[in-house]
Amino acid sequence: MAVNPYPFPGLTDTQIDVSRQQNGSNALQKSENDAWWQALKEAATEPMFLLLVTCSVIYFSLGELSEGFFMLGAILLVSAISFYQDSRSKKALEALKAFTQSAATVIRNNQLTELPVDELVMGDTVVISEGELIPADGKLLQINDFSVNESLLTGEAFTIYKDLHSEENGRVYRGALVQSGQGIFEVTAVGKQSKLGKIGQSLSEIQPEKTPLQRQIENFVKKMAAVGLLIFLVIWGINYMQSRDVLGSLLKGLTIAMSVLPEEIPVAFASFMALGARRLMQQGIIVKQTQTVETLGSATVICTDKTGTITENKMELHRIFVMQTNEVLKAGDWTSDAAKQLISTAMWASEPVPFDPMEKALHQAYQTIAPVDERPQFRFVHEYPLSGKPPMMTHIFENEAGKRIIAGKGAPEALLKHSTLSEEQKLSIHQQISDFAVEGFRVLGVAQAEYPGNDFPKNQQDFKFRFLGLVGFYDPPKKNIAKVFKQFYDAGIQLKIITGDNSLTTAAIAKQAHFKSNLPPITGEELLTLSPEEQADKISKASIFTRMFPEAKLKIITTLKDQHQIVGMTGDGVNDGPALKAAHIGIAMGKRGSEIAKQASSLILVDDDFSKMADAVAMGRKIYTNLKKAIQYIISIHIPIILTVALPLILGWVYPAIFTPVHVIFLELVMGPTCSIVYENEPLERNAMKQPPRPLSTTFLNLKELSISLIQGLMITLGTLFSYQYAIANGYDENLTRTMVFTTLVLANVFLTLVNRSFRESVFTTLRYKNDLLVGIIGITLFMVTALVYIPAFASFFKLSPLSLPQLGIAVSVSFLSVIWFEGYKWVRRKE
Structure with missing residues (x-):
């Protein structure tokens, strides 16, 4: 809690409890769907679930009760795994939702405190500032330069200046954006009773568009399902023609259908994205939409603001x-009357209760130089909000004796333009601005005006200002920023600075931070005066953009996107909203970011630490790479299952039904955890952040990578079929032949898991990668297959026979050779 500088005590704890009991909380209406019922419904409509149920029914119809009960057990196990994966994803998303919930600044027990918007109650006193979304309906108690945008409620996107003396215009509504200034209001309606609650609108209801990777996964699964249906009909038809046994033929057809269906792929995708978002959250990076995780690894350009991102945002005068007096004075030398007048005027031009770092610094400086604090003696009479290009603002105060202060501050160019200085004096001031800026100072001009009447001009620019001087703030670069820039450059990512500050200051700070720039800075006005072709060229080649305003920022983002760049954009203010929304990755600051910036962004840096963006890009690359490994593994291991089931049936080999549904479901249960748990926990490969970004349009299903998976699958198929023919050649019976094939396939699955941990590094390198779950999953798999082969009860049920040591040696050797050849391919890649 903080000291309350406002003349409102707020509610007490007792009053809060009473209000909550009588009027409820500020939470908007939530979905009434039961999450468990929804999850159960989704699980019961999955194709694999339906296939298992059908197989169970057929087994019971054929009187094969043990197989029927096994399939029922498999249904429970598959459903449990599905629930577990769904639960992991939903818990991650719920945690993200809790972190992204907006906070409100509230006065309670005569103390300032921050709490989640949903916890507001009727009667609360809320403080709202520029860039925030109003958290509840209420009646204004105090305003300073206060205007709002109520387009979410009215559909009309224009600024409304509020008035305490108007019944309707003295009210605020949940969902409106504070366009400028600061206000304090008393909550009069919460939750469903608010205007927004009654209309039922919510930004969270907007469904995000599916990413290219999502669409490709959906298309691939649909195609595989269609192929599975076709093969199912063929196998069923062939078997029925040969045996005239409807149920037996149907069972064989369902076996092949189960082997074709790649139901692990969408599960793996959802798990990787949700768990990746949770991992980022644990690092202080909130991902509002899990799809952003996919995009992070493709970022080619990061556009960053200067203040608070590159610099420490510790403004000191x-x-x-x-x-x-024509003097430049350092801190501690501000003893002359002229110096004190300059600092005092700059303070009067600031908000009475400052929230901007520079205005806070001016108030602190005033306290050190003022013999008597005159702030309580003066009242706000009139104000002109920050406006113009470049911007300035003016405040008018008056005391009871009639003494009036008209104070203006802002971009020096704006105040000089409306001052009474001669051209020669203006040139001298411009030189001084340059001198300050070269040292990296953030520079504001300060001026004073006289006006006798009360019919103040409509625009502040109509005053005749007496220019008093300049105030220079120093905000040093963050200590780690040069290292962060190097990480981005090494990863092949361009960096561009987009700031509202002037060119000289920005260039000085950029140089101190070792920022790479080959062209001089370009201002927003200069950029928009160029032809479209020149604009595109400048935006592509320049790295520093200064004196930027919303239209110019948006132009840079859209142009970079037109040039097929994947753009990240950092921002914290209201005017950053359009650019943040337009960027592929909008990045808002968690501490100093305005609510509109957070709403418009797809990612929030909790502690405003830009270095976390390098971690986020690394995480994005890791997640994409691991997802690709998982899906290529799924494709590779499905091929031998499909062909080992289908070819003996189609070709009429000695033992056509070498696998039954119980064998296929066992293999499916092995594959599920391997792809979605083992690969999800794989670490970032070395040199991953030394590679250029991948194009967003490139996915795991390009022809080259798909071909690799197909070849891997075919090689394992050759191994299983070799084991089959080897068993036949040696006169093994059906159970022993099945055991040879089954063991070869399971062991090939284990070797494939190890080999596919990297598509570049050797298996000897990846064995040193830390992944505790890998050892556990492989250990469980080997234990289970050993139990199935060597424990009589299990072997009898699965129709397997114990293998002798030479037979086991053949299965191990064949499975090893059918996979290890890929190490040769990787060796050639490394040499290239």
């Missing part, structure tokens, strides 16, 4: 230039 470091230097002033006093026009009257």
Whole structure:
């Protein structure tokens, strides 16, 4: 809690409890769907679930009760795995939702505190500032330069200046955006009773568009399902023609259908994205939409603001230039009357309760130089909000004796333009601005005006200002920023600075931070005066953009996207909203970011630490790479299952039904955890952040990578079929032949898991990668297959026979050779 600087005590704890009991909380209506019922419904409609149920029914119809009960057990196990994966994903998403919930600044027990918006109650006193979304309906108690945008409620996107003396215009509504200034209001309606709650609108209801990777996965699964249906009909038809046994033929057809269906792929995708988002959250990076995780690894350009991102956002009044005495003074030397007048005027031009770092610094400086604090003696009479290009603002105060202060501050160019200085004096001031800026100072001009009447001009620019001087703030670069920039450059990612500050200051800070820039900075106005072709060229080649405003920022983002760049954009203010929304990866600051910036962004840096973006890109690359490994593994291991089931049936070999549904379901249970748990926990491969970004349009299903998976699958198929023919040649019976084939396939699955941990590094390198779950999953798999082969009860049920040591040696050797050849391919890749 913080000291309350406002004349409102707020509710007490007792009043809060009473209000909550009588009027409820501020949570909007939530979905009434039972999450468990929804999950059960989804599980019961999955194709694999339906196939298992059908197989169970057929087994019971044929009187094969043990197989029927086994399939029922398999249904429970598959459903449990599905629930577990769904639960992991939903828990991750719920945690993200809790972190992205907006906070409100509230006065309670005469203390300032921050709490989640949903916890507001009727009667609360809420403080809202520029860039925030109003958290509840209420009646305004105090305003300073306060305007809102109520387009979410009205559909009309224009600024409304509020008035305490108007019944309707003195109210605010949940969902409106504070466009400028600061206000304090008393909550009059919460939750479903608010205007937004009654209309039923919510930004969270907007469904995000599916990414290219999602669409490709859906298309691939649909095609595989269609292929499975076709093969099912063929196998069923062939068997029926040969045996005239409807149920037996149907069972063989369902076996092949189960082997074709790649139901692990969508599960793996959802798990990787949700768990990746949770991992990022644990690092202080909130991903609002899990699809952003996919995009992170493809980022080619990061556009960053300067203040608070590159710099520490610790504004200190470091230097002033006093026009009257023509002196440049450092902190501690502000003893002259002219210097004190300059600092005092800059303070009066700021908000009475400051929330901007520079305005806070001015108030602190005033406290050190003022012999008597005159702030309580003056009242706000009139104000002109920050406006113009470049911007300035003016405040008017008056005391009871009639003494009036008209104070203006803002971009020096704006105040000089409307001052009474001569051209020669203006040139001298411009030189001083350059001197300050070269040292990396953030520079504001300060001026004073006189006006006798109360019919103040409509625009602040109509005053005749007396220019008092300059105030220079120093905000040093963050200590780690040069290292962060190097990480991005090494990863092949371009960096661009987009800031509202002037060119010289930005260039100085960029140089101190070892930022790479080959062209001079370009301003927003200069950029928009160029032809479209020149704009595109400048945006592509320049790295520093200054004096930027919303239209210019948006132009840079859209142009980069037109040039097929994957763009990340950092921002914290209201004017960053359009650019953040337009960027592929909008990045808002968690501490200093405005609510509109957070709403418009897809990613939030909790502690405003830009270095976390390098971690986020690394995580994005890791997740994509591991997802690709998992899906290529799924494709590779499905092929031998399909062909080992289908070919003996189609070709009429000695033992056509070498696998039954119980064998296929066992293999499916082995594959599920391997793809979605083992590969999800794989670490980032070395040199992953030394590679250029992959194009977003490139996915795991390009022809080359798909071909690799197909060849791997065919090689394992050759191994299983070799084991089959070897058993036949040696006169083995059906159970022993099945055991040879089954063991070869399971062991090939284990070797494939190890080999596919990297498509570049050797297996000897990847064995040193830390992944505790890998050992556990492989250990469980080997234990289970050993139990199935060598424990009589299990072997009898699965129709397997114990293998002798030479027979086991053949199965191990064949499975090893059918997979290890890929190490040769990787060796050639490394040499290339």
